Every structure is written in structure tokens, then in C-alpha cells.
Amino acid sequence: QSALTQPASVSGSPGQSITISCTGTSTDVENYNLVSWYQHHPGKAPKLMIYDVTKRPSGVSNRFSGSKSGNTASLTISGLQTEDEADYYCCSFAGSSTFVLFGGGTKLTVL
Amino acid sequence: DVKLAESGGGLVKPGGSLRLSCEASGVTFSSSSMTWVRLAPGRGLEWVSYITSGSHYTYYADSVRGRFTISRDNTKNLLYLQMNSLKAEDTGIYYCARDLGQYGHLLDCWGQGTLVTVST
Numbered sequence: 001q002s003a004l005t006q007p008a009s010v011s012g013s014p015g016q017s018i019t020i021s022c023t024g025t026s027t028d029v030e031n032y033n034l035v036s037w038y039q040h041h042p043g044k045a046p047k048l049m050i051y052d053v054t055k056r057p058s059g060v061s062n063r064f065s066g067s068k069s070g071n072t073a074s075l076t077i078s079g080l081q082t083e084d085e086a087d088y089y090c091c092s093f094a095g096s097s098t099f100v101l102f103g104g105g106t107k108l109t110v111l
Numbered sequence: 112d113v114k115l116a117e118s119g120g121g122l123v124k125p126g127g128s129l130r131l132s133c134e135a136s137g138v139t140f141s142s143s144s145m146t147w148v149r150l151a152p153g154r155g156l157e158w159v160s161y162i163t164s165g166s167h168y169t170y171y172a173d174s175v176r177g178r179f180t181i182s183r184d185n186t187k188n189l190l191y192l193q194m195n196s197l198k199a200e201d202t203g204i205y206y207c208a209r210d211l212g213q214y215g216h217l218l219d220c221w222g223q224g225t226l227v228t229v230s231t
Contacts, residue, residue, distance in 0.1 A: 003155075003157075032214075034212075034214050034216050034217075035216070036216045036217060036218070038156070038218070040150075040156070044223075045206065045221035045222060045223055045224065046148075046156065046206070046208075046218070046221050047221075048217070048218060048219050051211075051212075051216065051217045052217070057219060087155070089155060089156045091156075091158070091216045091218075092216060093214035093215060093216050096170075098173075099158070099161060099170040099172075099215055100146075100158040100161065100170075100214075100215040100216055101158065102148075102155065102156045102157060102158055103155070104154075104155050105155035105156065
């Protein structure tokens, strides 16, 4: 059960766009359109931002979008705002044996 | 509003046991699959365990299988995590979360977490 692979950190300036990648394998990300993304501000509960690769829950800004190509899913945040600074985690269903995997997390810094 | 509130965390010695609880309110708990996820220092979020709405199916991460047991009481809107043979690497904040889907990845509501520290 290896975690999905994310970059440890990314950064951007207000107004810019950034993309966070999430690399899995043929048994998780590539095999299922069941990837989600969570935003986590330290000390608070994680928040669902994207599910089923591209879907946005009600109330989540349309500046957040998701995509997938092969075994890599991506989260793009456009028009960066200071409040976007947080840790971001991807998550994928990985079959009935492993069930669920999280990525190692990416710290987003808005400069 | 849907609310989840964890309790039961604390300081325990290696080899010890703890039982975490998660109380749900404002949600149809009995029809919701539930998950435990932990935030370990320096390791990020880690999925721990999952239980379907009627307790028919349970799933565990390899790192806790055989030591942890997930259960629920739908009459009391309570989710539990019995943790035995605790190790230092089990230290972290434990969150309960509701899964809106059937695959454990669609966690739309989370509690604030309860801290578990395994140390001598």
C-alpha cells in the first residue's frame, strides 16, 4: 500500500495558476475515476474540493478544477488567493483489497 | 448542519489500547458509510479504516489490520475505532469522516479530530 506521489511543495503568486500532480499506478488512479482532492488548513478539518476526478462539491469555488491522464491526476487552482495557502491531498479508490490511498500531501505557498 | 465529533484520544504507552468514538448529528448516520483517517506527524493524511452503513463490510489499512477494529451503533449515531497493540507510529490526529459514495474517497464531512499519542 504505497501512498500516491505528490510534490512536497508548490508556490505561486496571487492571481496566478498552479497545478498539483498526483501519481498512482494501474491499480488505483489509472483504473478508476474515483480520485478526490482535499484542502487542509492546519488545525482545521480537511475539506473536500474535488471528487470523481473533475466534480466540484456545492460551495467550492470554480477556481478549483481536476483532471486525469493515465496514472496521474491533477488539481489546478486558478486566480490564486492568499486563503488558498494550505496542504492539499489527493485520494483514490484502489480496489477492494487496498481500498483507499492518500497522497503524501503538497504544501501550497501563496507568495 | 452535519456535525461529527471525535473523542477518546489521549496518551497511551506502546502496547496499550484506546477506543475512539465519533458522534454524528444532523446527518442520516444509519445510511452513511464512515471512515477513519489519521494525520501523522510528518506523514500527512493516512486512510485507516472504513465501514459500510449497515456494518456488512469493513476495510483496514495494512498498517492497522489485526490491531484496530471499526464498528458502529446506528441506534446511538456513534462510530468507534478500537485500537489495540498501539505503536509509536500510530501517533496522530484521528478524524472520522462521512463517505457520500461507496468507495471511501468521497469524504464530504469531517470532524475536528482527536489526538492520540503513543509514547513511554
